Amino acid sequence: MRFPTHIAALIAVALTNTNASTTTQKRDIPNVGETTMRGNISSIAAWAYNAFAYAIVTASNSTSDLTYLCTTFNTTSTRLYTAFPETSGDIGTFARRTICDASTANPPAPLPIWYNTLWYLKSYLGGIFTVQGYYGKPFDKEIDNGPFYASMCWYLEASLMRGLWAPNRDTDESGVDVESSWCAASGYYSKGPYSTYTNESVSVDVAHQADVLVSRLVAYMLKLVLKEQEQVDYICTNYARFKPGIAGLGLVSSVFRGLVCGEGNKGIVEVQKAKLELLDAMTDLFILQLLEAGNYKGYYKYLCETTSADGYAKVGLDGKKVVEAACEAAKGETA
Ligand SMILES: *[C@@H]1O[C@H](CO)[C@@H](O)[C@H](O)[C@H]1NC(C)=O
Numbered sequence: 001m002r003f004p005t006h007i008a009a010l011i012a013v014a015l016t017n018t019n020a021s022t023t024t025q026k027r028d029i030p031n032v033g034e035t036t037m038r039g040n041i042s043s044i045a046a047w048a049y050n051a052f053a054y055a056i057v058t059a060s061n062s063t064s065d066l067t068y069l070c071t072t073f074n075t076t077s078t079r080l081y082t083a084f085p086e087t088s089g090d091i092g093t094f095a096r097r098t099i100c101d102a103s104t105a106n107p108p109a110p111l112p113i114w115y116n117t118l119w120y121l122k123s124y125l126g127g128i129f130t131v132q133g134y135y136g137k138p139f140d141k142e143i144d145n146g147p148f149y150a151s152m153c154w155y156l157e158a159s160l161m162r163g164l165w166a167p168n169r170d171t172d173e174s175g176v177d178v179e180s181s182w183c184a185a186s187g188y189y190s191k192g193p194y195s196t197y198t199n200e201s202v203s204v205d206v207a208h209q210a211d212v213l214v215s216r217l218v219a220y221m222l223k224l225v226l227k228e229q230e231q232v233d234y235i236c237t238n239y240a241r242f243k244p245g246i247a248g249l250g251l252v253s254s255v256f257r258g259l260v261c262g263e264g265n266k267g268i269v270e271v272q273k274a275k276l277e278l279l280d281a282m283t284d285l286f287i288l289q290l291l292e293a294g295n296y297k298g299y300y301k302y303l304c305e306t307t308s309a310d311g312y313a314k315v316g317l318d319g320k321k322v323v324e325a326a327c328e329a330a331k332g333e334t335a
């Protein structure tokens with residue numbers, strides 16, 4: 001199967017039942033052109049948690065912190081499991097492995113981070129963007145989504161996605177090739193030069209907005225799992241130690257710190273509220289990524305007319321907000 005290797009691996013693992021008693025069960029790897037889901041809200045929660053784990057590894061870069069987090073992983077993660085209940089798998093699998101592997105590595109976050117933790121962090125975020133995007137047209141056996149995938153393959157531009165934390169294999173920024181995943185889903189296994197029409201990158205301002213939104217996502221993921229005041233106090237008291245790693249990843253430290261340690265924000269947030277804040281942050285990031293990842297003139301009109309709020313809502317996004325943003329952008333496009 002010629003699905004881009006890394007995302008295929010992510011998805012295959014996401015679909016693997018981790019219950020030891022069923023290891024003889026055959027894996028269900030979705031085929032191109034079929035309507036089988038290539039991920040769902042559980043995979044997204046699992047990947048977001050793992051992206052977060054890579055941020056933690058880099059920010060901490062400390063064997064003692066990571067050993068502690070590894071041994072207490074299950075109890076530390078209970079709020080995540082409450083927020084995203086999954087009966088058929090363990091959404092903590094990837095993140096647990098990331099934290100525990102790093103706890104035995106020396107140093108946990110070797111430089112250059114580009115080729116390890118950041119690379120993985122971006123891969124998982126790229127996987128999330130792709131799967132969320134697929135839900136823009138709900139999966140339905142009666143509907144051929146091929147034209148949707150093909151159109152998105154054509155509209156999305158790798159060079160624009162570089163600055164949006166949804167990178168591309170061609171640019172070596174992540175193992176997940178978002179653009180080619182769409183092409184593969186539509187039956188084209190590679191996006192030929194004929195359909196690549198720009199080498200532009202997003203503006204510095206847009207790239208900064210993306211950095212801010214990813215920082216918010218990571219901060220809200222942290223707030224979702226934090227359940228004791230002393231955990232918050234530990235992070236905030238020791239923040240100076242974590243700051244270089246956070247900034248080194250390209251996150252905006254002040255945004256992250258403000259949300260976790262800022263005045264009025266230092267308390268424990270009720271789990272369902274924390275989940276909503278995380279999903280809000282995901283929606284805002286998705287909107288920016290979706291709208292900025294293509295610059296063809298008819299792109300926004302296409303998104304406005306084609307994508308469905310209900311579809312996006314299936315993966316936890318505020319679908320109405322996504323579609324409205326596309327339609328609003330379409331107005332500017334035709335003006
Ligand atoms: C997500 O997908 C997996 C694999 O198909 C499935 O086992 C699981 O039940 C799904 N979870 C949700 C919440 O839909």
Ligand SMILES: *[C@@H]1O[C@H](CO)[C@@H](O)[C@H](O)[C@H]1NC(C)=O
Pocket residue numbers: 071074090
């Ligand atoms: C944590 O949970 C996983 C998955 O349920 C399980 O395999 C593992 O043994 C648990 N670890 C501890 C220390 O309880």
Ligand SMILES: *[C@@H]1O[C@H](CO)[C@@H](O)[C@H](O)[C@H]1NC(C)=O
Pocket residue numbers: 058061107108109110111113245248
């Ligand atoms: C982690 O610590 C090691 C050892 O002090 C250091 O060489 C490495 O650069 C650090 N990594 C990061 C991402 O700061």
Ligand SMILES: *[C@@H]1O[C@H](CO)[C@@H](O)[C@H](O)[C@H]1NC(C)=O
Pocket residue numbers: 199200
């Ligand atoms: C982008 O493409 C144009 C036209 O083909 C070329 O002149 C320019 O050098 C390219 N820029 C980059 C950054 O590759």
